Amino acid sequence: MTRDGADVVIIGGGVIGCSIAYHLSARGVRVTLCERETLGSQSTGRCAGGVRRQFSYRRNVEIQQLAVRLLERFPDEIGVDPSFRRTGYLFVLTDDADVERFEGLLGMWRDCGVDDARWVSTSEIRELTPLLETDGVLGGTFCPSDGIASPHEVTIGYAAAARRMGARILEGVEVRGIDTRMGRVTGVRTSAGDLSTAAVFTCAGAWSGGIGELVGVSIPVLPYPRHVFVTEPLTRIPHDHPMVIDFSTSLYFHPEGGGLLFGMGAREEVPSFATEVRWGFLEEIGQVASRRAPALLDAGVRTGWVGLYESTPDHQPVLGPVSALEGFWCACGFSGHGFQQAPAVGLLLAEQFIGEEPRLDLAPFAPERFARGLLIPEHNVV
Numbered sequence: 399m400t401r402d403g404a405d406v407v408i409i410g411g412g413v414i415g416c417s418i419a420y421h422l423s424a425r426g427v428r429v430t431l432c433e434r435e436t437l438g439s440q441s442t443g444r445c446a447g448g449v450r451r452q453f454s455y456r457r458n459v460e461i462q463q464l465a466v467r468l469l470e471r472f473p474d475e476i477g478v479d480p481s482f483r484r485t486g487y488l489f490v491l492t493d494d495a496d497v498e499r500f501e502g503l504l505g506m507w508r509d510c511g512v513d514d515a516r517w518v519s520t521s522e523i524r525e526l527t528p529l530l531e532t533d534g535v536l537g538g539t540f541c542p543s544d545g546i547a548s549p550h551e552v553t554i555g556y557a558a559a560a561r562r563m564g565a566r567i568l569e570g571v572e573v574r575g576i577d578t579r580m581g582r583v584t585g586v587r588t589s590a591g592d593l594s595t596a597a598v599f600t601c602a603g604a605w606s607g608g609i610g611e612l613v614g615v616s617i618p619v620l621p622y623p624r625h626v627f628v629t630e631p632l633t634r635i636p637h638d639h640p641m642v643i644d645f646s647t648s649l650y651f652h653p654e655g656g657g658l659l660f661g662m663g664a665r666e667e668v669p670s671f672a673t674e675v676r677w678g679f680l681e682e683i684g685q686v687a688s689r690r691a692p693a694l695l696d697a698g699v700r701t702g703w704v705g706l707y708e709s710t711p712d713h714q715p716v717l718g719p720v721s722a723l724e725g726f727w728c729a730c731g732f733s734g735h736g737f738q739q740a741p742a743v744g745l746l747l748a749e750q751f752i753g754e755e756p757r758l759d760l761a762p763f764a765p766e767r768f769a770r771g772l773l774i775p776e777h778n779v780v
């Protein structure tokens with residue numbers, strides 16, 4: 399603790415950094431958050447807003463259960479409506495092995511309290527989403543209480559609540575160096591001057607690997623550009639149409655502003671920080687959509703953008719303190735599901751930081767797991 403500094407400096411003001419800033423401030427920790435652009439302007443501001451409990455790794459389901467409870471009480475606790483619309487989340491399956499795996503997961507989801515997740519037949523899928531072409535569809539899983547929330551409201555809500563509790567939230571301030579002495583963090587160097595601190599949280603999303611390099615810590619997070627498009631308004635889409643994911647192709651869509659928001663992973667993905675829209679990618683999506691959701695082809699595309707997934711080798715986040723450098727904490731590498739995990743992860747890391755017994759153990763996500771070869775794959779990523 400220092401007079402001119404902070405107990406904790408958070409590097410990055412996306413949804414993760416802002417959630418941690420709030421949960422630490424609520425526990426009396428003096429926080430300074432440095433965001434080099436504007437709050438929520440990077441991956442967070444470009445994400446699809448999906449919130450679902452249908453993960454393959456049990457701890458992710460538990461984290462997501464907690465996150466959903468926190469989103470439910472967000473208006474009372476944070477004073478902002480996170481626009482959490484529980485329109486449901488449908489995984490559409492076309493592969494026998496996936497059918498077997500998802501059927502097996504239903505029991506675990508219910509065990510974790512996700513009581514309304516259920517198996518749906520092809521004809522039920524047709525009722526849930528009239529836009530889907532069901533040739534070759536074997537069935538799917540549906541959870542009506544999953545849904546979509548607003549990344550903007552959640553991020554800005556946490557930042558404002560953290561400020562009210564005394565956090566300093568700085569925009570346009572880049573962290574350029576981290577000072578250490580005798581194996582401990584002692585300060586950060588920023589574009590706006592130096593700050594003394596005994597702890598930093600790396601919440602720099604796709605850029606987190608570069609923050610690790612400042613202190614010789616390997617954080618295996620790579621950037622993968624992902625396209626999102628939004629169509630012109632369509633008449634056939636009910637407002638409560640669920641989020642639909644065609645699991646084997648990763649094509650997904652949900653209602654947005656009277657039209658549809660849709661996206662898909664590219665066939666061949668290479669790490670890159672490029673975020674210009676490749677309009678030609680619409681052709682690759684079109685090939686899949688012509689088989690699975692032809693309505694997308696009829697709709698004019700109103701806008702598109704690219705955001706970065708921040709992926710790790712096992713598609714799981716990197717969470718907690720780095721044992722080789724005291725005071726250096728990670729909260730990054732969410733591999734495309736960080737928005738929905740942010741409320742819970744912020745709370746759990748804040749509890750761990752102040753020495754409370756966290757209600758869910760984050761040890762499986764420890765930064766050292768890569769060096770130890772203890773990867774914990776999450777299969778339900780798109």
Ligand SMILES: Cc1cc2nc3c(=O)[nH]c(=O)nc-3n(C[C@H](O)[C@H](O)[C@H](O)COP(=O)(O)OP(=O)(O)OC[C@H]3O[C@@H](n4cnc5c(N)ncnc54)[C@H](O)[C@@H]3O)c2cc1C
Nearest residue numbers: 410412413414434441442445446448573603705736737738
């Ligand atoms: C197309 C797309 C769709 C997605 N859909 C979903 C979804 O449906 N559901 C879901 O849960 N997740 C989704 N995600 C993933 C989700 O957006 C991310 O996991 C989440 O936003 C990560 O938040 P973050 O705060 O870690 O990263 P970011 O929002 O990227 O924030 C990191 C911040 O760090 C700042 N920064 C970097 N370096 C420095 C530095 N040196 N100094 C100061 N600041 C720095 C950056 O400017 C940035 O603002 C999607 C992502 C994409 C791209």
